[in-house]
Amino acid sequence: MAEITIGLLHPGEMGSVVGACARAGGARVLWASEGRSAPSRARAAADGLEDAGALGALVARSAVILSVCPPHAAADVARAVAALRFSGIYVDANAIAPATARNVGAIVERAGATFVDGGIVGPPPRTRGTTRLYLSGREAKRAGALFAETPLETITLDGPPGAASALKMGYAAWTKCTAALIMSIRAMAGAEGVDEALLREWQRSQPDLPARSEAAVKSSARKAWRFVGEMEEMAATFAGAGLPDGVQRAAADIYRRLAGYKDAAAPPSVAEVARTLRS
């Protein structure tokens, strides 16, 4: 089988590792350094991605494009690729609403590409078993084959484009909304002087919650800036299904208040997050 060339947009924390998996699957993986940050450059180099320079060169040389970027950028990435008349397989693996995914599909298919919807569940896939790439759409199986026997497991859904995104949104609606909720509960309890009493009650009747509230702060405060867009996509997902979307909008609000921890050297404490949430 001839080596396939994949264009990876962009090597963020997740994308770079997904690119490394595609390489492990036997593909040549390009990225486009033009206009990207020094950390992206460092990650791409560490994961063995080949720099195509400009986006035009990447698109011209790629049979498959993989979009792995912050949710709010997904449509812009698709428009930039479509403007270059890309006609291969376009896989959007972003945390976006099914309707947003279908819109991304319409953008790239009008330009001649074939759209595959994707959604990633789990951390950047360094070892097998941690992370799944869900895929839906006509060429989902072909896209999934790119990762055969790599750390990134792929699961093809029967549904149309949008199904993989819906799966991802439903999954993250639990993990990310409950993390936002539990941080705000600790903040409320602290404000009312009952934080220690609540922790003692939790230790008796909800024994996983004290550690869970610490873990929420530790793992999400510094990523909060990029969860905001995902929560907004999630709100659109629930509203689009005729459901109340207020939990997701509120989680966006909570993460928005924490966005300033983006470049913090260390995770903040529960007490510090409580103060930030209340200000």
Add this chain to the structure above:
Amino acid sequence: MAEITIGLLHPGEMGSVVGACARAGGARVLWASEGRSAPSRARAAADGLEDAGALGALVARSAVILSVCPPHAAADVARAVAALRFSGIYVDANAIAPATARNVGAIVERAGATFVDGGIVGPPPRTRGTTRLYLSGREAKRAGALFAETPLETITLDGPPGAASALKMGYAAWTKCTAALIMSIRAMAGAEGVDEALLREWQRSQPDLPARSEAAVKSSARKAWRFVGEMEEMAATFAGAGLPDGVQRAAADIYRRLAGYKDAAAPPSVAEVARTLRS
């Protein structure tokens, strides 16, 4: 020690069992049947509560009044008791915001009573170990002593009136908001055709969630009508602490859509709740 007389307002599912505990603690427990429903009458009789007839007779004979009622009724109950110039100890054990509790306190103390704030965590206390009555305020210890060595454990908080209510709100913010969230996630997944795929993903990486989503439907759909007021009190609690209150307001919205299951003979299925939430 002379027998103490407690007035219990009102013998609902929780209140009636709390009344039985007060009897087990050695008190005489009155209720007032005037204007109450047949189920209240049956519960009061089953739990050995003595019918004082009208509220005026109950207030005249009671040294302590215990208010255990739906959250939206807490202030009305306090006003009715205050209008009768009650001058004993008034314990509000309802699921209300700290500010609402302090308002209840102001109402009854203006009439000459001493206010104790309370909050109940757990199911109706039939056996020791399931349920705690948190108490705060000057006479909290005296109120707690009424339940010594009964199935209802009492915990006195150091804080002022409002602390016990804040503890209860923080506790229920997790249990009841996550129940609302997980029901809406199942509904979204069903609407997008990925419910089975989500359950399979949960079985792998969040193994408690499939059962948790079933349990949320089973245990909360028929109580949803009375959770609405509690979620509104919870929203007031978070807003009062300078925090986003959208999760709690959204949970109120979700429970409001399920209020029609109040008198259902059996719990609805996940699929039925999904349809109801989307309509």
